[in-house]
Amino acid sequence: xxxxxxxxxxxxxxAGILCLCVGLVLSVAFSARMQxxxxxxxxxxxxxxxxxxxxxxTPNLAFEFGLKPKLTLDVLGGYNPFTFKDNKKMKHWLxxxxxxxxxxxxxxxxxxxxxxxxxxxxxxxxxVPFGLFSDLEKYRYEGEFYGxxxxxxxxxxxxxxxxxxxxxxxxxxxxxxxxxxxxKCGEWLGKDSYDFFGVTKAALSIIYILx
Numbered sequence: 001x002x003x004x005x006x007x008x009x010x011x012x013x014x015a016g017i018l019c020l021c022v023g024l025v026l027s028v029a030f031s032a033r034m035q036x037x038x039x040x041x042x043x044x045x046x047x048x049x050x051x052x053x054x055x056x057x058t059p060n061l062a063f064e065f066g067l068k069p070k071l072t073l074d075v076l077g078g079y080n081p082f083t084f085k086d087n088k089k090m091k092h093w094l095x096x097x098x099x100x101x102x103x104x105x106x107x108x109x110x111x112x113x114x115x116x117x118x119x120x121x122x123x124x125x126x127x128v129p130f131g132l133f134s135d136l137e138k139y140r141y142e143g144e145f146y147g148x149x150x151x152x153x154x155x156x157x158x159x160x161x162x163x164x165x166x167x168x169x170x171x172x173x174x175x176x177x178x179x180x181x182x183x184k185c186g187e188w189l190g191k192d193s194y195d196f197f198g199v200t201k202a203a204l205s206i207i208y209i210l211x
Contacts, residue, residue, distance in 0.1 A: 041069045043107045048165065048207040050076070056090060057082055062205070064100075064107075072106050074098040074113070088125035095119060096201070098151065107163060107209070111153050115169060115201060118146040124180075140186060143177025149200040161209045169201030 044066040053060045060078035067073055076096040083089045098115035102108070124140030149171015156164045173196040180186040 042066065042105055043209045043211070045210040046107060046163070046207050047210055048205040050078075050203045050205045052202050052204050053078055056080070057084075058090070058092075060094075064207075066106050068106075070102045070104075070106060072100045072102065072111075074100055074115075078119075086125060090121075090123050090126050092121035092123070093119045098201075100153075107155060107207075108157055109155065111155065113151045113153070113167075113169070114148070115151060115171070116146075116148045117173070117200065118144075120144050121175075121177075124182075138182065139189070140180040140182065141177045142180070143175060145173055145175045147171060147173035147196075147200060151201050153203070155207070163207035163209065165203065165205040165207055167201060167203040167205070168199070170198060171200040172197055173200060 046064045048062045048064065050060050050062070058078045058080040060076060062074055062076035064072050064074040074097070076094070076098070078092075078094040078096075080090055080092050082091070094117060096115055096117040098113045100106075100111045100113040103110040103112075120143070122140070122142045124136055126136055149169045151167055151169030153165060153167030158164055175194045175196065176191075177193070178191050179189045181189060
């Protein structure tokens with residue numbers, strides 16, 4: 001079998017992810033300024049966690065900031081550092097900001113959103129949802145991803161401080177990756193990319209209103 005030599009390649013995605021993170025910081029700063037200038041218009045800041053995302057063994061946390069009476073900024077972060085038995089892993093980190101428009105009032109009822117996402121992954125020996133990498137039991141994939149999409153959701157008010165949220169989103173994800181022979185210490189097989197169109201967000205979140 002001919003041995004393949006890995007070619008070092010400079011990724012353009014890293015720069016894109018850096019720009020995304022800088023944009024998030026600026027967006028949060030802008031939202032804080034808007035809150036200081038705007039009279040009380042309902043909840044202003046909430047913290048939440050996505051139970052669907054936890055089902056993939058990924059700890060996650062999101063903050064949502066009120067910008068205008070019907071406009072909010074939601075920023076989700078997830079990080080999975082775990083390796084399981086037989087070297088099964090779904091290691092990754094994700095940042096996903098979303099701008100939301102509420103049909104009635106923010107933090108209550110129907111909303112539509114537009115989101116971006118970016119991160120890095122190292123997966124092998126597991127089944128990934130939505131048809132990504134169908135041969136993960138034999139190979140390991142390591143790389144970066146970025147993309148965006150649109151979403152629809154609904155938020156229920158449970159009490160003075162507690163809400164429940166359901167959301168589904170579809171869109172585009174670009175994956176740039178290295179492929180390896182097996183989930184652990186396998187031979188490098190090459191570099192490739194994949195364009196995914198489908199579900200980019202699925203959430204059932206518990207929310208706590210901070211203020």
